[in-house]
Amino acid sequence: xxxxxxxVTALLLTGLIALGSRGAGDLPPLxxxxxxxxxxxxxxxxxxxxxxVASISTLTAPVxxxxxVRGVPHIFATTLADAYRVQGYLVARDRxxxxxxQVRAAAGRLSEWAGARAVESDRRTRAMGLPWAxxxxxxxxxxxxxxxxAVTAYAEGVNAWIDQLAPRDLPFEYRLLDARPLRWxxxxxxxxxxxxxxxxxxxxxxLRRPRIVDLIGAEATEVLFPVxxxxxxxxxxxxxxxxxLALPVLPPPSSVRVLSAGTDPGLPGGPEWGDDxxxxxxxxxxxxxxxxxxALLAGDPHLQLTLPSIWYExxxxxxxxxxxxxVTFAGAPGVVIGFNRDVAWTFTNGGSDVLDWxxxxxxHEESPTLYWLDGAWRDLQLEPTAYRGPGGTLLRIxxxxxxxxxxxxxxxxxxxxxxxxxxxPADDLGTxxxxxxxxxxxxxxxxxxxxxxPIQNGLVADRSGTIAIRASGRYPIRPNGARxxxxxxGTSSAHDWSGVLSADRVPFxxxxxxxxxxxxxxEPIDPRVDSAYRGALWPAPWxxxxxxxxxxxxxxxxxxxxxxxxxxxxxARVEELLPRILAAGEGAGSTDSIARIVLDRLREWDGRYxxxxxxxxxxxxxxxxxxxxxxxxxxxxxASAGRRLATPDGTLLLAALEDQGSIWWDDRDTxxxxxxxxxxxxxxxxxxxxxxxxRGPPGPRWEWREVQHANLYHLLGLxxxxxxxxxxxxxxxxxxxxxxxxxxxxxxxxxxxLGPEIRAWGTYPGGQSGNPAxxxxxxxxxxxxxxxxxxxLFPRDIEGLAPGEVESRxxxxxxxxxxx
Amino acid sequence: MRSAMLRTLAVGLGMAVxxxxxxxxAVAALGMVAGATTHRQRWGALQVALAxxxxxxxxxxxxxxxxxxxxxxxxLGRLLGMPAAGPLVITLGFGVLLAGSSAALSRELxxxx
Numbered sequence: 001x002x003x004x005x006x007x008v009t010a011l012l013l014t015g016l017i018a019l020g021s022r023g024a025g026d027l028p029p030l031x032x033x034x035x036x037x038x039x040x041x042x043x044x045x046x047x048x049x050x051x052x053v054a055s056i057s058t059l060t061a062p063v064x065x066x067x068x069v070r071g072v073p074h075i076f077a078t079t080l081a082d083a084y085r086v087q088g089y090l091v092a093r094d095r096x097x098x099x100x101x102q103v104r105a106a107a108g109r110l111s112e113w114a115g116a117r118a119v120e121s122d123r124r125t126r127a128m129g130l131p132w133a134x135x136x137x138x139x140x141x142x143x144x145x146x147x148x149x150a151v152t153a154y155a156e157g158v159n160a161w162i163d164q165l166a167p168r169d170l171p172f173e174y175r176l177l178d179a180r181p182l183r184w185x186x187x188x189x190x191x192x193x194x195x196x197x198x199x200x201x202x203x204x205x206x207l208r209r210p211r212i213v214d215l216i217g218a219e220a221t222e223v224l225f226p227v228x229x230x231x232x233x234x235x236x237x238x239x240x241x242x243x244x245l246a247l248p249v250l251p252p253p254s255s256v257r258v259l260s261a262g263t264d265p266g267l268p269g270g271p272e273w274g275d276d277x278x279x280x281x282x283x284x285x286x287x288x289x290x291x292x293x294x295a296l297l298a299g300d301p302h303l304q305l306t307l308p309s310i311w312y313e314x315x316x317x318x319x320x321x322x323x324x325x326x327v328t329f330a331g332a333p334g335v336v337i338g339f340n341r342d343v344a345w346t347f348t349n350g351g352s353d354v355l356d357w358x359x360x361x362x363x364h365e366e367s368p369t370l371y372w373l374d375g376a377w378r379d380l381q382l383e384p385t386a387y388r389g390p391g392g393t394l395l396r397i398x399x400x401x402x403x404x405x406x407x408x409x410x411x412x413x414x415x416x417x418x419x420x421x422x423x424x425p426a427d428d429l430g431t432x433x434x435x436x437x438x439x440x441x442x443x444x445x446x447x448x449x450x451x452x453x454p455i456q457n458g459l460v461a462d463r464s465g466t467i468a469i470r471a472s473g474r475y476p477i478r479p480n481g482a483r484x485x486x487x488x489x490g491t492s493s494a495h496d497w498s499g500v501l502s503a504d505r506v507p508f509x510x511x512x513x514x515x516x517x518x519x520x521x522x523e524p525i526d527p528r529v530d531s532a533y534r535g536a537l538w539p540a541p542w543x544x545x546x547x548x549x550x551x552x553x554x555x556x557x558x559x560x561x562x563x564x565x566x567x568x569x570x571x572a573r574v575e576e577l578l579p580r581i582l583a584a585g586e587g588a589g590s591t592d593s594i595a596r597i598v599l600d601r602l603r604e605w606d607g608r609y610x611x612x613x614x615x616x617x618x619x620x621x622x623x624x625x626x627x628x629x630x631x632x633x634x635x636x637x638x639a640s641a642g643r644r645l646a647t648p649d650g651t652l653l654l655a656a657l658e659d660q661g662s663i664w665w666d667d668r669d670t671x672x673x674x675x676x677x678x679x680x681x682x683x684x685x686x687x688x689x690x691x692x693x694x695r696g697p698p699g700p701r702w703e704w705r706e707v708q709h710a711n712l713y714h715l716l717g718l719x720x721x722x723x724x725x726x727x728x729x730x731x732x733x734x735x736x737x738x739x740x741x742x743x744x745x746x747x748x749x750x751x752x753x754l755g756p757e758i759r760a761w762g763t764y765p766g767g768q769s770g771n772p773a774x775x776x777x778x779x780x781x782x783x784x785x786x787x788x789x790x791x792x793l794f795p796r797d798i799e800g801l802a803p804g805e806v807e808s809r810x811x812x813x814x815x816x817x818x819x820x
Numbered sequence: 821m822r823s824a825m826l827r828t829l830a831v832g833l834g835m836a837v838x839x840x841x842x843x844x845x846a847v848a849a850l851g852m853v854a855g856a857t858t859h860r861q862r863w864g865a866l867q868v869a870l871a872x873x874x875x876x877x878x879x880x881x882x883x884x885x886x887x888x889x890x891x892x893x894x895x896l897g898r899l900l901g902m903p904a905a906g907p908l909v910i911t912l913g914f915g916v917l918l919a920g921s922s923a924a925l926s927r928e929l930x931x932x933x
Contacts, residue, residue, distance in 0.1 A: 031845060
């Protein structure tokens with residue numbers, strides 16, 4: 001009995017100590033986690049002290065910080081380097097885990113946190129050459145130059161925080177992962193820039209397009225997945241009224257279907273044809289069309305919605321050098337989107353094709369060391385790389401391979417090398433730092449000249465009333481007029497890029513006669529003006545059409561109108577598609593009572609994706625059912641219905657709706673020849689049935705608020721640290737598009753009025769703090785969800801902030817150690 | 821009775837200080853010591869377990885006074901799929917079990933020797 005007791009207690013204690021020191025499965029070590037002094041319960045006090053002093057050993061002079069009531073630090077420094085040091089310190093204080101997570105994602109080092117389960121993701125990252133690109137950027141940076149100084153000073157600030165980190169300050173997530181913060185290196189900022197390149201410029205259709213050609217033929221592929229958008233509402237205003245509809249007649253699909261199996265080829269960075277995409281917007285209005293006679297600018301970049309937000313809000317003030325406010329990435333010095341005393345600016349993604357795939361001939365299928373070029377074998381540059389787990393355990397060793405074009409990776413047993421402007425050594429961070437000090441639109445455009453990748457529609461306005469937009473970046477020229485949407489033959493250097501598009505071919509507009517400018521990721525220039533190949537994955541221009549239509553209608557725009565536009569529930573897609581669907585449905589002459597009900601309900605719909613509307617869910621179901629029937633030729637043989645290889649966007653649906661007898665309306669699985677009316681009629685009934693099956697009879701569960709939600713996931717994907725299921729006033733292809741899982745959306749909304757004194761408003765989904773226990777972790781979410789904006793404080797000096805506007809005063813001094 | 825209470829409080833105080841200075845495993849180490857020295861007491865192991873709970877309970881109270889214990893409990897509770905009180909109970913339970921099992925083990929060893 002005594003032996004048994006001894007055994008049981010020994011076992012229990014051993015188990016507890018093992019659980020405490022090592023954890024079990026996904027469970028982190030419980031001892032350091034639950035320890036009430038050093039563990040998760042000791043997470044730092046979440047409210048900032050009213051007055052405090054901190055130190056950074058490399059500061060050259062004291063720096064004053066005032067954190068305003070929105071949690072935004074206003075940094076008053078005497079040198080640029082000191083301002084960036086303090087910025088690094090403060091961002092690390094608020095977002096340390098996020099900063100490291102982003103760098104690890106870009107460096108392919110997530111497995112050091114997550115173990116073997118992250119190795120595949122890390123392998124993809126390294127194979128795509130992201131760390132390689134960042135290291136090339138770093139190597140090309142002029143030592144002692146402005147960018148080098150900025151990232152070095154920023155790193156000093158970050159490390160000053162890490163060095164003084166009290167146990168209670170260790171972010172929550174490190175406790176969950178049982179990890180310690182990595183020391184911040186200046187080059188880490190460049191890793192983050194490379195990661196943005198992947199986010200914004202890695203979409204590519206080359207590998208999937210041949211499969212579509214196999215399925216429907218080259219001619220039909222060319223029309224259904226066109227290089228130029230069938231509706232033109234370009235970024236650079238055209239010399240004729242827009243939108244210009246150039247809807248094509250759809251050629252029949254090829255009768256020979258070569259592709260026989262597989263709907264998901266598992267390609268990296270798949271293409272994104274279709275309407276429902278991440279959509280950034282920006283627009284500016286010249287003084288002649290605003291109520292108060294000042295230029296107005298709205299920024300509305302859309303990205304993945306995360307907690308904490310990708311953005312961090314800050315105001316940097318250095319007398320005679322810098323006075324800028326806005327948002328920056330957690331991990332980058334300066335301000336990326338924002339305004340100074342004279343100029344305001346923002347970006348949308350250009351979406352141009354800056355990545356090409358080259359099929360390579362290699363000497364060995366599994367482990368090549370040579371590639372064939374211009375009639376001879378060439379050495380591949382080989383780079384062994386190790387993947388390590390927590391504690392440094394070796395998980396895997398790979399060899400990275402490079403041709404003269406860039407990284408080479410294997411897809412479905414074939415080897416491809418990548419040529420990608422994101423890999424080109426560039427100082428894009430330096431560009432962002434330079435635009436902060438522009439005093440006019442022209443200054444700003446000059447500073448943007450050096451920008452490389454990814455292509456950005458940079459919109460700028462100044463206090464003199466000038467507005468301008470330019471799709472800045474490096475546009476590759478393919479030899480012999482080749483396009484970038486097909487796989488190139490890698491065995492000849494004759495297929496290599498032959499240069500970059502000259503500055504006068506870059507889409508651009510300054511002080512346009514129409515008095516406003518807008519971009520929404522659409523094709524930047526009408527091919528009638530310039531048909532040079534710039535890309536092939538343009539989203540349908542529904543958002544641009546809506547923005548432009550509303551701006552044309554209003555010749556007395558106010559900041560409030562700009563704000564309302566950002567969450568406008570109207571949709572150009574609905575305006576174009578709905579009447580045609582109704583007409584086809586009526587034309588079907590259906591006696592089906594359900595089809596009639598659907599038609600009646602849709603006819604009464606105002607076409608707006610408001611929270612209470614019950615018709616939006618029906619409309620989306622109808623469009624989906626029409627797509628299933630219309631594009632059945634895009635389902636590979638053997639695949640289940642609806643599993644299309646790709647879906648043409650809504651402008652092609654519009655083209656089909658214009659053509660009653662198009663062969664595409666025919667259901668290839670029935671002996672009869674269906675036409676538009678038959679398909680739309682059947683879709684109406686099927687849509688109703690589907691919505692009823694999913695949501696029951698018409699009732700509150702049909703309301704849009706029950707259908708589409710924004711989901712702000714924590715970086716670790718933990719629901720407990722996320723804000724999920726947020727109803728939003730927006731739908732597919734509205735100005736604030738919301739679709740699918742709702743994981744993408746407006747990451748920062750800003751309106752700036754460029755009057756004698758700059759006035760600005762803004763918000764983002766999340767909060768300034770990355771500490772899930774902080775009241776500033778997600779405090780801005782309700783405001784963002786309601787489409788409202790906060791006034792942004794922009795004091796000229798410390799005294800410019802009223803006592804009631806200040807939450808915390810912080811003084812930084814040179815020295816070591818934290819001052820209590 | 822009184823001496824038992826005082827002993828429990830003294831052990832608890834030691835565990836709190838030990839946790840503060842050395843970390844969570846101090847509870848197990850002090851539990852071993854306390855179990856060995858109280859092996860003749862009938863409820864010695866339970867007293868030590870109680871001391872572990874008191875120690876961590878007091879430390880949690882201190883944490884609550886200076887930090888955001890409630891929101892952390894809320895987040896952790898969501899993480900673990902339980903009410904906010906759950907993580908607090910688990911924390912206290914971990915301290916109790918750690919102290920109690922180490923005391924029980926050292927008692928058994930001491931008794932055998």
